[in-house]
Structures are given as C-alpha cells and as structure tokens.
Amino acid sequence: MTHHTDPAAAPAVLAGRDLVFGYRAGDPVPVFSGVTVEVPAGSVLAVLGPNGGGKTTLLRLLAGSLTPDAGRVVLDGTEVRPTRRGVGELRRRVQLVFQDPDDQLFSASVAQDVSFGPLNQGRPEPEVRERVAWALAALEIADLADRPTHLLSYGQRKRVVLAGALAMRPDVLVLDEPTAGLDPEGVEALLATLGGLRAAGTTLVISTHDVDLAHRWADHAVLLDRRVLAAGPARAVLTDPALLSAARLRPAWGPAVGAALRAAGAVPATAPDPATPGEVIRLTR
Template sequence: MILQARAVDFSYDDGTRALDQASLVVNRREIMAILGANGAGKSTLLSTLNGTFKPAAGEVLLNGNPVSYSRKGLVELRSQVGLVLQDPDDQLFAATVFEDVSFGPLNLGLSVSEARTRVQEALAVMGIEALSHRPTHLLSFGQRKRVAIAGVLAMSPAVLLLDEPTAGLDPKSVDELCETLRSLATQGVAVVIATHDMDIAYNWADQVAVFARGKIIMEGRAEHVFGESNFQQDTDLRLPLIYQLSSELRNSGLISQDGDLPRSVPELVQQLRARQG
C-alpha cells in the first residue's frame, strides 16, 4: 500500500456531498480502475487523493502517514502523487511542449540539467520526443493528452492518477496509452484511472473499485467485481462486452469451464481454438 483514503468526506460549497465515508487503498505495481456514473464522485476522489481538496472528515495517508495540508506537506504529496485532468487544456499553459513538461521538475527545485533529463525521459515514455519544441496550441487532442501525462511523469511520481484518460482518443491511441500505463505499473508506479469505459477496466485493470453515491460499493479483482450477480442493478453500469460474450460462451460450453474468463479478444480467441482443437 502506498496511498489510502480512509472514511473521507467532502462537500462542495453548494452543499453537494461528493464523498461520503469513502475509503480506498492504492497499491504499487497495480492498475486500479475507479468506475461510476456521472456525478458519482470519481473526479472528486482523485482530487482529494492528491491534495487539491481537503476532506472535511477522514484522512488521506501516503506511505502510511497522514497527509499534512501545510505548504510543505502538499508539495511532498504532489511530488509523489500526480494528477492528470480529463481535459489537457486545463493542464497545459506553456508555449512549447518542452517548457510545459519542464515546469514541474523546475518547481520541485531541480537544477536545469536535472529537469532537462526528467523532461527527456518523460517525453520518451510517452513517445512524443519529436514534439519537444512544438507549440502546445498546435497539437492534436491526443497529443495534448500525452503532453499532460508527460508533465506529471517528469516529476517521477509514485502514484499516477488519471481522470478519464482515454476520453476523446481514437482506438489506436487508447491501446498505446494503456500499454504505456501497464509498462509504468510494471516499473513500480501505482496507476489509478477514473473511467466510464467498462471494457478498458476489464481488459487492463488489476483492481476495480465501483463508486456510487460518494462511496465505494464494490472493490476487488476485475473478474470478481463484474461477476457479482447484482452488479448492473446496484451500479447502473453495463458489463464489459468481452465479459458478457465470454460468459455466454462458457454457459454454452464453447469455452473452458475452468479458470477466469477471457479478458481480451486474443484471450477469447485462444480459448475458442483450444476448445475446438
């Protein structure tokens, strides 16, 4: 465990209660998907985890220690817990890609040479080295998303929080981004994505947490959460398409009755071929 929300409450100025005793545990080397309908509180939870919002009750813990909301405490938290917003235009502000990505490292007090190294590494991870000197306002939406993520990665966070990271991306860009996030998790980064995409969550996430009415109502490994008999009734969410298809094929005896259900098209095809062979 690296990051934890423990019985966190948060309300907006208009009285809307966005978080109601919300609790969540984030582990290293895992991708966690936070699912929920619009207004469930997913974005608010991410903003609370990185200190943008201070909970009215409960606490956020980093490495087992309660977060301090002093200036020093918040700098420490945000140097380790990076948040990527849904709309990259809410995050990008510098004239060029290099300048934008370098802002975070320089703000941490790193030297120019150290910051340059961090920027180059982050651009390489996101596959956008060629955009280094491009004006940010001339980039495509998908390119701006990658730059926004690179800006957070340049701070070498231990936890990467992403709000709807695949929204607005074409299928190829979605696959590339998910591969990048899996690679980051393999290297030790804890990755948390808030998403409406059930298929992305089922295919890529190690853990799934379902958010409703400001609290976590289901949590566990993806195949177990989606396998809950009352999942759709309690969450108002649809089941992933691959999960639905695999379930029907298993019930019909067309794929193996043993082990977990396939979580991707290649896995499903492999099981179908094995059954036929």
Template structure:
C-alpha cells in the same frame, strides 16, 4: 501487501449541496492499477481530487505510505511531487509554448539543475512515446498527443502514484489501445496508477483492482470479481463488462475451458478460433 495511498473515513460535500460521500475508505496497493467507476455525479472525480490533495476532506484522512497528509503549503507541495493528478482535458493542464517547455516546468520548479531536469523530460517523453514532438507547439498537437504531453508532465516529477481522470475520454480506438499499452508499461515499471473511467471494458482489461462508487457507497476489490457483479454494476448505472459475458457464452459452447480466465480483448477471442481444416 503495503498500501501506498489510502483514504480513511473521508467525508466531503460541496457548498450548499448534500454530502458526496461520508466515511469512505479505500486502500491502494503499491505497484498496482486501480480503476474507479461510477455514474456521473457519483463522486469519482471528487475522490481522486481528495487523494491527490486537490480537495481537503470535511472529515477523515488521506495517507501516503501510512503518513497522514498535511495541508500546509510546504507539506502539500511535497506530497504532490509524489502523487500526481492528470486532468481529463489536457488543455486544463498545458500552458507552455512547446512540449519540452511544458514537461520541463515541474522538474525546474523542484530546483533541479538544468541537466537533471532535461534528463527527466527526455525520460518522460520517451515513456509516453512522444520524444519526436519535443519541440512542437502544444497548440498544434492532436487531442491524443496533448493527453500524452499532460501525462509526461506528471511523469517528469517521478511520482509514486499517478492519478488519471477519464484518460480514454475523447480518444479514438487506436488512441485508447496506445494509451492502454503505455499505462501497462508504466505499471510494470513500478508506478501505482489510479484511473477514473466509465469504460467497464477498459477497466476489466487493464485494472488489477476496481472501486465502484455510487450513492455515497464504495465497493472495492479485484477487478475480475467486481466487474462481473451484474447487480452491483446495474446499481451504479454501469453496463456489464464485455469480456465476462463473452467468456460465459464461449464456455457454454465448449469454446473455452471451464477454468480459463475471461477474454480481455477481441484479439484474445480471435486467437481461440480453430485453425481451418485442410
């Protein structure tokens, strides 16, 4: 399958600090969802900022559809319309007085006619299920609503790749469920989505692929494989995913067929409960 975004032997270090990683490579397949996991300070956010052009590597190349990223002003601006980054804290991204004004900034900055920009804004707000909030002041919204506005601002640019830094951080369980549903709908519509997260259960439930980065080393592969590797997770200061552990217990008790996939949510486990006898 085609790699829409790739890192080829990237190296990066912050001033006065040892390298975060050296010669790190990763390929992201078109139309898939990728979860990037690892310990605090392990390099997750640094990798994401390199992939979106927010940082320039000391060595190596970022490629979009096989074409190396150029860091000239015009080329970088064009790249960022196709690869959008959403901050962990939405207040680092929102600045306009109302939701509609904030989400309009990107399309209008592209030079789109007002009618075309307005259509993109409406579409992005509908995708994030916040159209009724269009004329609300952003500072009066809840944290979860502000997160959705920040993502809508990125979607309004119609990116090829959407990169989210810790999208579930600060959300309650209901907010996390709602965001998961939205991200799955976007992925099903063809958007390639990359998220960094500490939440192994979220990653196991949602992602097609996973990349675990720790001590400068990256392991990438199918999420179902990586997130059941206890030794790998332990080395990255991550706990095992809930679903595979429950799956092993259920198979041992005869409650799940040997070839059945691991459950991804409590609802899937409850659905296995036998009907009460009359």
C-alpha cells in the same frame, strides 16, 4: 459496502479513509461522506461509477488538489497533514492528470510544458533536461519537443500532459478518464505506454466509465456512487451484475462472452473470461 478480499494485494501506498467532502461549506448533501479507498502499491486501481458519483472528486482528494472536510489521506502509512509541507509532499509523489489536457497545458512549447513541474521544484537544469528527455521518450513524443502546444492534436496533448506528470517522477499517477476522446488506436497506444510504466513499478489510479477497459486492465476496482458500493479485485467486482447495476454501469463484455462460450461448450468450463477479441480467438482454437 461490498468488499472482495484479495490476500495477494500489496500494502497500500495511498489511501483515503472516511473521507467527507462537499464543494460548499456546510453543504447538507456532500459529494460523499465516509468513503474509504485503498491503493495497493505497484497496482492499477480503477474507480468506476456514474456521472456525478464523485470519481473526479475522489481523485482530486487523493492527489491533494482538494482537502477533505473530514477523514484522512494516508501516504505510505502516514497521515498527510493539511500543512504546506504535508500537501506539497503529497502533490510531489502523487501526480494528477485531468481528463481535458487543455486544463493543464499552458506553456508555449512541449518541452517548456513538461519542464515546468521540475523547474518549479527548484531542480537543477541538467536534471530537468534529463527528466524532460526521459518523459518525452517514455510517451513516444520526443519528436514533438519543440512543437507549439497549440498545434498538437488532442491525443498528442494528452500525452504531453502525462509526460509533464511523469517528469515529476511520482510514485502514483492518478488519471481522470485517460482514454476519453481518444480513437481506438490512440487508446491502445496509451495503454501500451501506461503498461510500460506499470511494469516499471508505477502505481496507477484511473477513473473510467469503461467497464470493459477496467475488467481487461485493472488489478483492483472501486465502484463509487457517492459512497463505495464495492471494492476488491477487478475480476471479482466487475463480474457481479448486481453491483454493476447498483453503480449504473453495464456489464463487462468479457464475462458475458466467456459465459456464453462455456455454456455452448466452445471452451472448457474452467476457461477464463476473455478480455479482448484476440483472446476469444485464442480460447476457441
């Protein structure tokens, strides 16, 4: 495993330590074994790797929807006990949003769906109404409150599920392939929304195949293929061609363009790698 140390990283709000998990008891080839991941508070952690590498399994373990066969999940420095109370507290503070919104939508209307979690926690109705209104506004879908969920577009359904997670007021949002299935405009809109949550102090964990997205947007990155291949600051991990090849991922666009611009003398040798086409224009002016 390769670590790129980051002295500026905040203490971990969530961690998995020496995790072992297989979907069948006694599976001779578990999904992974000995996996350790740290999630710095207030940051965006991207988990990248090939299909079948264990990304979704790791996210489900960190969020408490799966229980590790061995190893520990740690929340704010305290090990999560495999009891109803321990797992319940983990699920309250760490909200998981699946890749397919239809796996989590089940109420007749948007407002009913978003209110389900807080109501299930026994929150008073006035507080639930306030949470629902806040979450819908944060996701810019307040006008959809009374809309039947079966009449929503795919992008709208993704936002409703995310609003349902936000209504729980979690410390950590765990998002499995949050941009999958969205068109470019939908991706940018979702990233703007998540950026607002990030600025407000919410810790985000995302799984993705999109190296460009992670390079542009994440603070830290983990490369996972049944084991941790690398972990550290995103700009260090995702500019290492050998590591990306080992994780069966293509190189990020930004570092390749940055290297070409510097080699051509179009930008100073110390110029940073661009993250978007707009940054290329800004760097070359």
